Amino acid sequence: MYIRRTQTRNTATGERDFTHRLVRSQRVGGKVRQVTVLNLGRHFAVAQSDWPTLCARLEEILSGQAVLVGYGSLLLEREAQRLAAQILAREGASIPAGESEQEAGAPTEAHSVTLDSLTLTRPRTVGVEALGLWAMAQLDFVALLEELGLTGPQRAAVLGVILGRMAAPASELATQRWLCERSALGELLDVDFEAMSLMQLYRASDVLMRHRAVIEAALFARVSELFGLDCTVTLYDLTNTYFEGEAPTHPKAKRGHSKEKRRDCPLLTLGLVLDGSGFVRRSEVFDGNVVEGTTLAAMLQGLGAPSGALVVMDRGIATAENIAWLRARGGRYLVVSRERQRQFDPEQATDLLTAGADAVSVQRVEDSEGQEVRLYCYSEQRARKEEAIAARFSERFEAGLQALADGLTRPRTTKKIDKLWERIGRLKAKSRGAAQHYHIEIVPDASGQKAQAIRWERRPIEGSKDTHPGVYCLRTNEMTWDGEQLWRTYMMLTDLEAVFRSFKSELGLRPIFHHTEARCDAHLFITVLAYQFVQLIRRRLHAQGINASWLSLRETLNGQVRVTATFRRPDGRALHVRKATQAEPGQQQIYQALGVNPSPGGVSKMIV
Structure with missing residues (x-):
């Protein structure tokens, strides 16, 4: 094999250009012809002086020979391994995922091999990638990107950054390394991420931001249709994340109250509107020092929620102005009261049990005008x-x-x-x-x-925390619900807190390494999209009795990899087989619950 620089011509414009091709000599019909094995593109990274060394190493990999020469260049070794993997994927006999050789119509093969010659190369994780693509297929996400006019490379980059956030949350630079060195996502998509530049990943986030509103609305509509969601309950809350560095050019980077105790860093605030099932309906990025109570109207206006939707929020947002605004537009609300005086009459209360079997008592009291309900709650815990x-x-x-x-x-x-x-x-x-x-x-x-x-x-003050420990008050203008229904609806806010914990600890919301406003907003939006797919997966698994956190699921799935097994045959030729490792019991349980093939990527075989 050798590399040739070939002149090309654009048939439409007549312009001439150059490309690089990997070529090998092959006897066809009694004649020796040069056959193109791979098109390496215009911008081939290897210097021309290293082409012979690269081709020699590539021949060694494909023939299963040991390394005969010390190359000393990590770039050459990585490039040789990448090209060998592409040749195996394109020229090897491929059996689709989920089919055996008999189902694919191929006879069972028997090979004589030298066992001591076995080498295992290019281990790449495949579990999270397979589940992420399954979740995207459930919501027709790729079709949505096509409708928005994204090109094939742009779609691949978008899937790469989102699945990277799900599987190995980090910066785009770290995501690129994950795509090139640790993940088999490129094999599942038939995309060469090793040839994709870092700038293409950054631009993918730019493309997502241009269509942010459409994507959020479309995904939530499809989730609602898929799960039959009842949109009568809307949850709203905010959290913040911090920057690494000062971010002097970002107008929203402000110092404020950090929920991670990072008072030394400027902050950025993320607001989320969710339905009662935990799916994001809308997200918005605010200044790092934003006052929570001033954001509600901006978030809910134009949301498209039913006019009678019940808005559930905590006391930081439940200001008198926000409650008056909701009442003026005919909205319903359920909030924690800001009144400082505590009261509770156990004789008028109803006893409940939480999901954790803890005792809670609620006392429902209507005001004299019949316009609002106070729900006084007492929790032993x-x-x-x-x-x-x-x-x-x-x-x-x-x-x-x-x-x-x-x-x-x-x-x-x-x-x-x-x-x-x-x-x-x-x-x-x-x-x-x-x-x-x-x-x-x-x-x-x-x-x-x-x-x-x-x-x-x-001298304990009457009506304070000292005289009424464990008591808190909810207020609402929903007059038809009983105390238990109101309390259990408000408890959905604890699920929202779990959402924020997932964003921060499982999906890499913090910290932010970008400095420009557009890239910072895109970083948060990618996290929101990754969460939507994670929530879909977890909701499906929950229905099957699997209640593990995403962190636990990810650790389980990352144990499965695709690997290339190479054997030397007695005739001197090499047998290459690339497939996923057999799913472990925990992985098999997850795949079976979702109906996902437990051997992602199928099998590729090639004899050289």
């Missing part, structure tokens, strides 16, 4: 937690007071009354509200300037 927290801060506060009181009897300690009140004020600031339940008195000495004693008494 929450009460134990709040009591433990209150006890811890009360002990710290009393210990601080005791230290000040003990100092009054020792020399060179603070005794001036005004200074003592300053120190008590600092203790109050650190008490997380525990100090409000104490009555403190400083007893002056005869001079009136210094203290001779400090006394305190704990």
Whole structure:
């Protein structure tokens, strides 16, 4: 084999250009002819001086020979392995995935091989890739991209970045390495990702952002049709992520309250509107220091949700202005009340059990005008937690007071009354509200300037966390639902928190390495798309009794790889077989639950 630089001509324009081809000599009908094995394209990365060495290494790989020469170049070795894999995929006898040789119409083959010559090369993960493509097929995602006018290379790049976020969440640079060095996605799509530049992956995200609204709407419509979703409940919440670096050119990169405690980094906020089943209806990117209560109208306007949809949100968004806005447009809401006074009457309450078998009691109270319902809830588990927290801060506060009181009897300690009140004020600031339940008195000495004693008494404020631990209040203008239905609907927000945890810990939402606004928004949108497909997979598995997290599923699936087994035959020729490893029991269970072929990619064979 050798590499030839060949002149080409565009038949439409008449323009001349060059391309590179891998050629081998082959006897055809008694004559020796040069046959093109692979078209290497215009921009072939290997220097011309290295072409003979590359072809020699390629011949060694295909013939199953050991390395005879130390090449010393990682680029040459990778290129030789890539070209050998392409030749095996294109020229080898291929048996489609899911078919045996008998089903494919091929007789059972018997080969004599030298066992000691076995080599296993190019292990590439295939499990997550197969499930991701299955989920995309369920939603006709590739067809949607075609309808939007994306070219074949653009579609391949889009699938690459989304599946990369599902299987190995990281930056686009790391995704490119994953596609080239660790994943068999290219084999499943018949795409050579090793020949795809990093810039093509970046541009894929740009293409996605141009069609963001259409893609979100189309995917949610197809999910709703697939699962028969009831869109009467809408969940809304926000989270934020942080930048690596200062991102000085990004107008939305602001410093604010980081939910990951990264106060040293600028932030970016992601808002999600979801239905009750956890699928994303709409996403939006806000400034990193955005006030939660100011985002609701912008997110819900133009959403296309039913006018009577019930909006469920937490207290950070449930401002008086937002509730008034929802009421004015005829909307329904279910929110955590911001009122500070707690109350609960156990005699008027209904007892419930959570999914974890924890006891909860709810008391439904209508206001005098019949316009709103207050749902007072008491949780034993929450009460134990709040009591433990209150006890811890009360002990710290009393210990601080005791230290000040003990100092009054020792020399060179603070005794001036005004200074003592300053120190008590600092203790109050650190008490997380525990100090409000104490009555403190400083007893002056005869001079009136210094203290001779400090006394305190704990007086819990009625209607506070101390007197009503474990109590919280929901408010809604949905007057026809009973207390249990309202409470269980609000508990869907805990599922939304699980969504955000999945975004951050399982799908690489944080951190952001980009600096431009478009690329940062695209990074978050790719995560949203990856989540949609993960949610589809998990929902299908949940129906089959498999409730593992995506992190656990991914670890299980990444154990299956496609590998090339090469044997030397007694006649000196080499037998190459490329196929996926046999699915382990855990992998087999997942494939069977979804109806996915447990041997992704089929089998390719070639004798050289």
